[in-house]
Amino acid sequence: MKRSAGSTTRASKRQKVSSATSTNRNQDKEKETLEWPEYFHDLFKVCQSNQLVSSDSFRVFMSLQIFKALNTVLAFVSSHRHLATTFPMIRSSVEGLLKRPLELSKVAELKALLPDVVEFAYIPHSDLRIHGETVSQQNKRSNSPDFTLHSQSLAIDTPSGSRLPGHEEEEHVLVLEFAENFRTTKSGNLVDKRNQRFKDAIDELMKATPEGEVSMDLLQAAARDHIPVNPSAKKALPATDSQSLIIPEPKDRPSIDDILLEIQKQQWYKNQIADRRTFKEKVAIEGLLAEPLSHTIQQALQESRNITSLYHHQAAAINAIAQRKHVIVSTSTASGKSVIYQVPLLKFLEDNSDATAIFIYPTKALAQDQRTALEQLLLACPGLQHVKVATYDGDTPQDHRRTIRETASVIFTNFDMLHASILPHEELWRTFIKNLKLVAVDELHYYSNLYGSHVAQIIRRFRRICAAVGNQRVIFVSCSATISKPSQHMKRLFGVEDVEEIVEDGAPSGKKDYLVWDPPSIKDMDPGVAKLGQSGPMCEAINLVIFLMMRGVRVILFCKIRKACELAMKALRQRLSAEGRLDVLAKVMPYRGGYSQEDRRRIEHEAFSGHLLGIVATNALELGVDIGVLDAVIMLGFPFGIANFRQQAGRAGRRSRDSLAVLVAEDLPIDRNYVESPDKLYNQPMDDLTVDIESKVIIEAHLQCAAHEMPLSKDDAVYFGATLGELCDSKLRKDKDGWYHPHPKFLPYPAKHISIRGADDDKYTIIDITKVGLPNGAPRIIEEIELSRAIFELYEGGVFMHQGLTFIVKEVSHDSKVARLVRADVNWTTKPRDYRNVDAMQTHRIKEIPRSPHRAYFGRVDVTTVVFGFRKIRGNKVLDIVDVDTPPYERQVTGFWFDVPKDLFGLMKEKHFNLAEAIHSASHAWMNRFALSPDLRTECKAAEKEYNKEESQRKRPARLILYDASRKGSVSAQAFDHSGEVLRQAHDTVETCPCKDGCDKCIHSATCSEGNVVASKIGALLILKALLNLDIDANSIATQFGSQGFETIVEATYIRPLDGVRVELG
């Protein structure tokens, strides 16, 4: 599973095209004149009859003619600096010289051939001032009739070449010019020089073209990436005749069966379907209520939702609630779960108009959707129209809060508000809580790991307050996606026992096809295609998205990370613009976390109202935001776990329609695993969700809050568990009557000291300043991103992507946490060059590993991330390497570590193990056996660094180190307590795992930031054995080939403990 350090083997033809020119750049210009131009001149005469129009030679000739004409025109323009070189203007002049139309695609070819000479892109209108004068001034001049004649046609050209009238105030203009560095000398010989450059480039291209291929086809394909996209074009254009594939209305689309047959007939289909499963359609199973609904509720359901009967699981849940049981329903996406909260609420309100309820959703978007649905239902219910429903979250203005407390019957909120606003002010909420009948917690699977562990304590605080005001009868009802052991999860989270578990899904579902899509490996591709970079998982996914949309299939593309989401959106823009399908482009939108609330609402609305055909999303959309009916889901790369895979797949298909879910495998170990054994996607049990209700650190934090809400006594152990007494005595303050109060250091607001989401709250604000300085142009906040991401995405000169558009980072202030960007339509991206060192700094605790002389250490860990530069990248090609000077991002966290024993270190060196592989895999093996690992991190090893051909000065200690993902985290302390036993479990798992080179059960981690590429199962096993003091037979270990490059790992040095630290028993 090793890759070469660079991906030079994948050099594309387009790269050859460009690199040919760049090697030429510094070459002597004395190169003898090529002979072909004369030959082509003759040829041109011969083939005027158009018989040879498609021949390679003729096309080369035509390109030369275009270039020459362009060169002449631009030379003139640059000697008249007041003329802006917008494409429409240049075009008409060039057309005048050529006596034939100048196609946009031809200019893109020139750009592909000479990317550093030809500048062809949209720029903000305001930037036209670069040429010395504004456009309006230019319009007034007319000292050059040849060229200003068309200057009023500054209207934006669309990629298909037709002009949109009435766009004088367009935000962006398409500029065509030659790079500045070619302007410096006198224009006379400059024209010749440029023409020679062009001929040289053509010559190089032809030389680089393999036997049997057509050089101009390669150029044409490479040019696709250079067709400029107008960032401000919003209007859909009618498709041109040649591409007038009419898209069917989604309701009239072909069946998935037919579409799959059609896919297999495409010339780009190369047996990518590695596995196909078809799940038959399921009919509805209806359920009966033990006690029929009142006439008014029945009527409201029918009127507002067209519901006349209930599914089995809905009826079962309503029946259980009527018996005053707590309920968890775990069924598929879109199985009508909201009815399970709404109907019992209506019944409570009918019985008692003072009844209140709390609805809790993990995201604000979800809460908004559901609030609207509930309001509609109430309005359709005679007698309940007056019931007030309100959102109570962080955005609720202070002066509304009182009215809400006093008048609302139902509030939509979240656990953050419960923790920091409602519980601390329980006296203001007393009436509401006294009348509280129902607490609905949707998407229960969302509450796990560190956040879930905090939520568990918040619910205990909440139950205690309810009981204190005399309300012992609150019912908790929850729904979740399909999870393992739902009732166990609910019992742990809520601390209640009497839970009814409902898992039988009565909702109907259409037929569903699952595909595992294995992109052809580079070596199996047609050389031309592979080298052009028209391959790889991203390309395949984009192909599928376009193919499906063209057939009226509503599709969502899930990407694992934001960057991939933006790149996919950019690729879609490029492809669809190049094909002249702006009508389709107008129906695709990206959606991911980080977008401003306003943007998200707009996208959700567009999606829900059925205007969209395609959505490109990160897992921000995984949590049931209702975006309407989708027909297909495409996952670019295996998502972070089986549960995510199933939830994402569940996004497509409802009721009676057939649907499709496609996993496009990436070239990563985890993905390969599922390509080889696709059964696991459907059969493998899901991991249990983790909630740690024994963590003393978390319990103590919430005891400080609880004591502030109402003094604690030892009787409160019924809520907080057996450690309450010990924690109260050691961490809280006892008064003379025996009540416990918060420790003064947490006052006056203990809740403010606890970050229940753990993650860094610090965010960078991203501001678009493109229009600053223009009339009405103001800076615009487009995003907020976390500090931990900002370091990798915000560096001066870097390309930042937002909604598939590219921006250049102009300025970053790490003090005020603000980045300023300008819109720039560039056709490259940037990738930071960085490293992250995780260093043990101070030992606070030492613990024995049972039956071993080796130890585990716990203490302060410094995490230093340095972005020292970036690469400009287009496709697979690195255009440039740039150094930047950003301050290192340093964090102090807690963590623990094991040092690789010295004897083993020597042995592994002797046997040529790659120690980085072994350490990386052993760390992940340990994490895979520890339940709260999603909140831990390790120093992931990157292929680029470990397999580098040049020696790096950066050497890392031979140490397995794990640390808290969050500065406020406490998981590593718990992990350390179990370090020895988890080590043994990790060893046993790796030793007995039937896989050959590692899999996600043993040494691969779905959260590995470097894709598990640097990995060694046998190396990991040796380290685990050595730490546990198990026998290793040195003679039986084969010599490896792991360490052919430079060793990046050196022996670990001992980290001195603080005074008085004693070795704890294992």
Ligand SMILES: [Zn+2]
């Ligand atoms: Zn394995």
Ligand SMILES: [Zn+2]
């Ligand atoms: Zn890793």
